[in-house]
Amino acid sequence: MIQDRKYKDAQWQADEHGKWGRFGGRYVPETLIPALDELADAYAQLGDDPDFAAEFARLCAEYVGRPTPLYHARRLSEHAGGAQIYLKREDLAHTGAHKINNALGQGLLAKRMGKTRIIAETGAGQHGVASATVCAMLGLPCIVYMGEEDIERQKLNVYRMKLLGAEVRPVASGTRTLKDAINEAIRDWVTNVADTFYLIGSVVGPHPYPTMVRDFQSVIGTEARAQALEHTGVLPDMIVACVGGGSNAMGIFYPFVRDYDVRLVGVEAGGEGVDSSRHAATLVAGSFGVLHGASMYLLQDADGQVMGTHSVSAGLDYPGVGPEHSYLKETGRAEYTSVTDTEALEAFELLCRLEGIIPALETAHAVAEAVKRAREMTHDQVIIVNHSGRGDKDLGTIVGREDAEATL
Amino acid sequence: MSGIARAFARARSEGRAALLPYLMTGYPDADAAPEIALALERGGADILEIGMPFSDPLADGPTVQRAATASLAGGTTIAVCIETASRIRQQSAIPIVLMGYFNPIHRYGLERFFSHAARAGVEGLIVPDLPPEEAGEVRTIARHNGVDLIFLLAPTSTDARIRGAAEVAGGFVYCVSLTGVTGARASVAEGLEGFLGRVRRHTSLPLAVGFGISRPEHARQVAQVADGVVVASALIDLIDQTPPHARLDALEEYTRSLHDGARKDTPVPAGRIGGERSDDRLG
Numbered sequence: 001m002i003q004d005r006k007y008k009d010a011q012w013q014a015d016e017h018g019k020w021g022r023f024g025g026r027y028v029p030e031t032l033i034p035a036l037d038e039l040a041d042a043y044a045q046l047g048d049d050p051d052f053a054a055e056f057a058r059l060c061a062e063y064v065g066r067p068t069p070l071y072h073a074r075r076l077s078e079h080a081g082g083a084q085i086y087l088k089r090e091d092l093a094h095t096g097a098h099k100i101n102n103a104l105g106q107g108l109l110a111k112r113m114g115k116t117r118i119i120a121e122t123g124a125g126q127h128g129v130a131s132a133t134v135c136a137m138l139g140l141p142c143i144v145y146m147g148e149e150d151i152e153r154q155k156l157n158v159y160r161m162k163l164l165g166a167e168v169r170p171v172a173s174g175t176r177t178l179k180d181a182i183n184e185a186i187r188d189w190v191t192n193v194a195d196t197f198y199l200i201g202s203v204v205g206p207h208p209y210p211t212m213v214r215d216f217q218s219v220i221g222t223e224a225r226a227q228a229l230e231h232t233g234v235l236p237d238m239i240v241a242c243v244g245g246g247s248n249a250m251g252i253f254y255p256f257v258r259d260y261d262v263r264l265v266g267v268e269a270g271g272e273g274v275d276s277s278r279h280a281a282t283l284v285a286g287s288f289g290v291l292h293g294a295s296m297y298l299l300q301d302a303d304g305q306v307m308g309t310h311s312v313s314a315g316l317d318y319p320g321v322g323p324e325h326s327y328l329k330e331t332g333r334a335e336y337t338s339v340t341d342t343e344a345l346e347a348f349e350l351l352c353r354l355e356g357i358i359p360a361l362e363t364a365h366a367v368a369e370a371v372k373r374a375r376e377m378t379h380d381q382v383i384i385v386n387h388s389g390r391g392d393k394d395l396g397t398i399v400g401r402e403d404a405e406a407t408l
Numbered sequence: 409m410s411g412i413a414r415a416f417a418r419a420r421s422e423g424r425a426a427l428l429p430y431l432m433t434g435y436p437d438a439d440a441a442p443e444i445a446l447a448l449e450r451g452g453a454d455i456l457e458i459g460m461p462f463s464d465p466l467a468d469g470p471t472v473q474r475a476a477t478a479s480l481a482g483g484t485t486i487a488v489c490i491e492t493a494s495r496i497r498q499q500s501a502i503p504i505v506l507m508g509y510f511n512p513i514h515r516y517g518l519e520r521f522f523s524h525a526a527r528a529g530v531e532g533l534i535v536p537d538l539p540p541e542e543a544g545e546v547r548t549i550a551r552h553n554g555v556d557l558i559f560l561l562a563p564t565s566t567d568a569r570i571r572g573a574a575e576v577a578g579g580f581v582y583c584v585s586l587t588g589v590t591g592a593r594a595s596v597a598e599g600l601e602g603f604l605g606r607v608r609r610h611t612s613l614p615l616a617v618g619f620g621i622s623r624p625e626h627a628r629q630v631a632q633v634a635d636g637v638v639v640a641s642a643l644i645d646l647i648d649q650t651p652p653h654a655r656l657d658a659l660e661e662y663t664r665s666l667h668d669g670a671r672k673d674t675p676v677p678a679g680r681i682g683g684e685r686s687d688d689r690l691g
Contacts, residue, residue: 027537029467031562031587173473186466191588290511303485304515305463
């Protein structure tokens with residue numbers, strides 16, 4: 001096949017330095033390198049440990065509620081008038097988003113490594129909630145760093161984290177959003193490296209995080225692949241997922257990476273338009289750079305300073321992106337596009353009205369793109385959307401926007 | 409012998425650790441750096457560390473972060489940092505080391521950065537988020553341009569990592585005194601002597617200690633076990649706390665107190681001045 005030749009030299013696993021081509025690696029202060037080595041060793045040992053796999057599988061089933069269903073969205077498909085759209089219902093996982101898969105995996109690993117303190121960063125608050133949840137269940141103290149701007153727009157999740165016993169530390173530096181929360185979490189880790197486990201929420205950061213987070217999230221794609229075969233007898237034609245840091249997208253893409261006939265489409269936050277300066281479409285509009293310990297596509301100015309981003313959804317509001325996504329873009333294995341705030345909000349409403357499902361604003365980006373793509377496809381084709389989270393957390397944002405519009 | 413090596417040798421011959429104060433380009437305002445540099449030199453600085461601001465300085469505490477944010481708001485770019493180094497060089501022979509994060513340097517272009525920096529008289533570069541394993545290409549270009557690439561080691565560094573860094577290090581080794589970010593602390597971290605002892609076994613380069621060193625008594629403690637003392641946040645704090653008209657005098661005076669603090673309690677025997685291993689009984 002043509003694709004087989006095209007990807008003959010492709011490297012779908014990171015090398016020993018944690019690099020996919022020129023992306024990834026470990027651009028961190030020396031203090032952290034031994035901790036990353038320790039983590040990489042501990043993670044490598046899990047691969048040979050049937051007990052860990054069994055424990056993870058048991059908790060996925062009993063605690064998270066996996067497998068999540070693959071749902072045929074018939075009315076949405078009819079509305080689009082082309083391909084059949086299926087939703088991989090990560091919104092039905094415990095805590096309402098895919099983030100729990102990774103938080104559970106890393107939490108169990110932290111416990112095995114004997115770490116007594118968990119730190120995490122959060123943007124929309126979903127990873128913070130997932131981390132706080134897993135820490136409560138495992139009996140570990142949890143500190144969540146969160147930008148002040150995100151605290152303002154995700155109040156409900158802040159309250160949930162506190163209920164779950166986590167300490168939420170507001171971050172006032174820089175743009176007061178996710179990227180600054182990650183900076184602050186890394187500073188905490190540098191300071192408390194001996195007893196602290198940094199539970200990163202996306203496929204970003206220094207090696208081995210991008211690989212590890214992707215592996216824990218790939219339960220999504222593994223299930224979806226089997227469910228698609230069961231429902232339709234064939235592999236889907238296309239997978240669509242939203243991309244901020246990129247963990248839900250990597251989780252569903254990865255088990256399909258070698259199925260070269262399955263198109264992989266990542267949807268970034270177009271904000272007020274990729275031509276404006278107010279967006280978060282890193283792979284669409286960014287360039288090679290280094291942030292938070294890895295080389296990747298990055299939204300930066302002419303002098304290499306990291307740019308502030310904008311999206312209606314806090315979870316996509318990040319100027320970097322996972323190194324593996326950067327590589328999938330560079331090899332052409334996945335395609336990346338963007339959807340504006342307005343389009344995402346329209347898709348949000350559409351899914352509420354047609355399917356009775358309230359998507360997260362992040363997820364609404366993927367829904368919007370899937371409807372566009374489905375229109376150009378035939379009725380016998382299949383798109384799977386990673387329906388990464390539920391939208392209850394975003395109702396404040398929606399109401400706020402409606403109020404603002406009403407007063408105009 | 410490079411300017412950096414000479415500066416360490418001279419301090420050693422004077423029975424003290426070299427003093428490496430830090431200033432942030434473009435802080436507290438766009439044109440402040442050259443006159444601050446000269447004040448630090450008058451106060452007894454041996455080598456200047458000049459910071460290049462970055463939007464996401466993850467190895468820095470609140471003080472340096474704040475200075476970087478203000479500097480960027482004032483329009484500081486990598487080109488401005490190099491130009492600032494050049495202006496200082498025109499007025500002083502003190503060795504200059506630039507310090508900044510990798511992304512802006514990479515964005516400027518590695519070849520371009522090192523050739524411009526070398527032409528400006530810069531002798532060394534410290535990149536806190538570029539450990540030796542990611543530095544291969546940078547090291548080659550730095551060497552080609554005659555700029556020392558200075559690596560950091562931390563108390564958490566294993567002996568194998570210390571050995572690896574020692575093999576590729578240029579100029580001096582920047583030993584991070586503690587596990588943490590930059591910023592003034594009340595006391596010098598415990599265990600420093602043991603850490604430096606481990607580093608010494610693998611390199612004959614001078615060892616400078618930074619992170620958390622803010623007072624003359626800290627400098628004195630560090631001077632007993634190290635060859636250099638780096639002070640950064642304390643100087644930025646001093647700038648912030650002093651009215652503009654009194655800043656340069658205050659910086660000069662504080663630098664002098666650090667310089668005087670950094671003396672070794674046991675003077676080095678005459679025969680070992682400059683670090684040579686001559687046997688003074690035979691000399």
